Amino acid sequence: MTEAAALSARLDALNRLYGHAIDDGRYEQWPEFFLPDALYKITTRWNHDRAMPAGLMLCQGRAMMEDRVSALRTANVYEPHHYRHLIDPPVVTRASGGTISATAGFAVYRTMQSGVPEIFCTGKYVDKIVEADGRLKFSERIVVCDGERIDTMIVLPL
Amino acid sequence: MTLFDWNPEDFSEIPYAFYSDEQIYRRELKQVFQGEAWNFLALECEIPDAGDYKTAAVGDIPVIVVRDEAGTVNAMVNRCAHRGNLVCIDEAGNTERLTCVYHNWTYDLRGKLASIAFERGIQGKGGMAADFDRSSHGLQRLRVETCNGLVFGTFSDEVPPLADYLGPEMRANIDRVLGREMEILGKFQHGLDGNWKLYIENVRDTYHATLLHSFFPTFGLNRLSMRGGIELSEGGLHHLTYSIGATDRPESQYNARDLRAVKDGYALNAPELLDTWPEYACGTTLAIQSIFPNFSVQQVSNVVTVRLLLPKGPDRSVLIWWILGAVEDTAEQRTMRLRQANLIGPGGYIAMEDGAVVGWVRRGVAGAEDRNSVLAMGGRGVERDSDSRCNELSVRGFWQGWHGLMRDPAA
Ligand code: FES
Numbered sequence: 001m002t003e004a005a006a007l008s009a010r011l012d013a014l015n016r017l018y019g020h021a022i023d024d025g026r027y028e029q030w031p032e033f034f035l036p037d038a039l040y041k042i043t044t045r046w047n048h049d050r051a052m053p054a055g056l057m058l059c060q061g062r063a064m065m066e067d068r069v070s071a072l073r074t075a076n077v078y079e080p081h082h083y084r085h086l087i088d089p090p091v092v093t094r095a096s097g098g099t100i101s102a103t104a105g106f107a108v109y110r111t112m113q114s115g116v117p118e119i120f121c122t123g124k125y126v127d128k129i130v131e132a133d134g135r136l137k138f139s140e141r142i143v144v145c146d147g148e149r150i151d152t153m154i155v156l157p158l
Numbered sequence: 159m160t161l162f163d164w165n166p167e168d169f170s171e172i173p174y175a176f177y178s179d180e181q182i183y184r185r186e187l188k189q190v191f192q193g194e195a196w197n198f199l200a201l202e203c204e205i206p207d208a209g210d211y212k213t214a215a216v217g218d219i220p221v222i223v224v225r226d227e228a229g230t231v232n233a234m235v236n237r238c239a240h241r242g243n244l245v246c247i248d249e250a251g252n253t254e255r256l257t258c259v260y261h262n263w264t265y266d267l268r269g270k271l272a273s274i275a276f277e278r279g280i281q282g283k284g285g286m287a288a289d290f291d292r293s294s295h296g297l298q299r300l301r302v303e304t305c306n307g308l309v310f311g312t313f314s315d316e317v318p319p320l321a322d323y324l325g326p327e328m329r330a331n332i333d334r335v336l337g338r339e340m341e342i343l344g345k346f347q348h349g350l351d352g353n354w355k356l357y358i359e360n361v362r363d364t365y366h367a368t369l370l371h372s373f374f375p376t377f378g379l380n381r382l383s384m385r386g387g388i389e390l391s392e393g394g395l396h397h398l399t400y401s402i403g404a405t406d407r408p409e410s411q412y413n414a415r416d417l418r419a420v421k422d423g424y425a426l427n428a429p430e431l432l433d434t435w436p437e438y439a440c441g442t443t444l445a446i447q448s449i450f451p452n453f454s455v456q457q458v459s460n461v462v463t464v465r466l467l468l469p470k471g472p473d474r475s476v477l478i479w480w481i482l483g484a485v486e487d488t489a490e491q492r493t494m495r496l497r498q499a500n501l502i503g504p505g506g507y508i509a510m511e512d513g514a515v516v517g518w519v520r521r522g523v524a525g526a527e528d529r530n531s532v533l534a535m536g537g538r539g540v541e542r543d544s545d546s547r548c549n550e551l552s553v554r555g556f557w558q559g560w561h562g563l564m565r566d567p568a569a
């Protein structure tokens with residue numbers, strides 16, 4: 001396997017683990033995919049294309065991601081539901097100076113109490129990833145949703 | 159219960175049928191949205207230059223908002239005067255002329271029909287009817303007025319000028335929040351699984367804030383025991399609820415175990431989320447304002463948003479919201495605004511429940527067309543103001559305004 005193919009395979013595995021952690025409801029594991037000072041943002045294509053700084057969720061650092069998880073466990077009120085992430089194999093856009101830039105398309109189905117999975121969101125991850133202690137971690141994950149509209153509410157990370 | 163049988167008395171009971179009835183919905187589009195009301199269309203900063211346009215909507219009617227060569231903002235129905243095609247298909251852009259792609263009729267930036275393709279036919283054959291008068295076939299225009307960078311339009315010739323429609327109290331708050339050069343930090347849409355009025359009621363409902371959302375009371379952003387109040391414009395049409403932080407008194411009720419929203423020992427790992435600066439001299443830390451029928455200006459700490467709710471049928475609605483910042487913000491202030499934006503919107507710590515509750519009420523009232531909701535908190539009827547936010551008076555005020563436009567059986 002070439003070095004590039006090996007890297008792609010590792011990133012692909014990272015994305016699958018990430019998606020499964022959320023889809024299986026292991027939300028406490030979600031911040032662990034990030035570096036302590038990482039950026040996580042959910043935005044839309046319209047906003048991303050115009051470099052709009054605000055997000056639907058904006059976590060500057062892992063502590064804010066942990067707060068998202070504790071809020072969804074203890075504070076916020078919502079109808080129980082879960083996601084199913086389908087994530088494309090990643091495309092590595094740049095790998096230099098220890099930081100890997102990559103993107104991957106995704107579709108997330110959401111199953112609410114009606115019991116019917118519905119497409120909640122499609123979009124792409126725009127990522128910066130670094131290797132720390134032999135593990136790949138996100139230093140930045142921008143979730144760019146294709147649509148402008150969030151249906152009803154969003155409490156679980158994408 | 160039909161609309162014309164309804165005797166609202168003091169607006170303390172509302173028939174559930176009004177949230178799902180197809181005829182009520184059709185009538186609202188005519189009597190409320192196309193009626194004697196000003197509809198929010200756009201922010202002036204979305205169309206800063208001559209020729210800039212964007213598409214908007216008044217109820218279900220597609221609208222174009224465009225700045226002409228003289229700098230004036232015009233609004234026209236986005237419907238070609240020929241055979242009804244959408245003139246602007248894209249969401250926004252810049253143009254010298256508005257051109258319908260179907261048969262290439264063109265309009266100037268005030269909606270006047272400027273040219274017709276093959277008007278005189280081809281080689282002397284065809285061409286428009288001899289008596290066709292271009293000047294009477296422009297795009298249908300709306301009355302347009304602006305206030306602190308907000309563009310409003312109406313189809314009504316009767317509705318008073320915007321400044322009178324808003325009234326002095328409402329104008330004062332809009333000016334307080336938006337009376338400086340603002341810019342857009344983000345724009346999002348929120349799909350709601352219920353009738354538009356369920357969300358409007360929620361915006362005007364000060365009673366639920368600390369009960370449904372536990373972030374408010376836990377972190378001291380807003381408790382009903384803070385100093386604050388409710389103001390209504392004349393007739394109850396618009397509302398403003400506000401609170402002033404740092405005035406909170408210990409309130410025994412909030413320690414009561416039976417209030418689900420209050421959780422002990424809940425602390426943030428990243429409390430900087432709630433870092434604020436005193437942006438307003440008056441000390442107001444929360445101001446939620448609704449402008450009849452479907453527009454809202456909101457200040458939650460340093461997060462400034464404007465929101466427009468579009469009806470999409472009796473059972474659906476879409477909220478469009480713009481997050482704003484002041485052009486003069488320092489980098490530090492901007493960071494605080496963006497962090498605090500985590501509080502609001504469909505994923506907002508203190509707001510995500512609002513979208514959900516619209517759908518829950520829609521499902522809850524299924525089959526209850528002959529029953530009523532109760533709006534008796536804070537008494538009955540529509541007073542002009544209250545210094546207690548433990549009150550549903552602004553919701554009653556909305557219904558009074560709504561009924562005023564809907565009730566005439568001859569209309
Ligand atoms: S419909 Fe517009 S030119 Fe014919």
Ligand SMILES: [Fe+2]
Nearest residue numbers: 367371509512
């Ligand atoms: Fe709310």
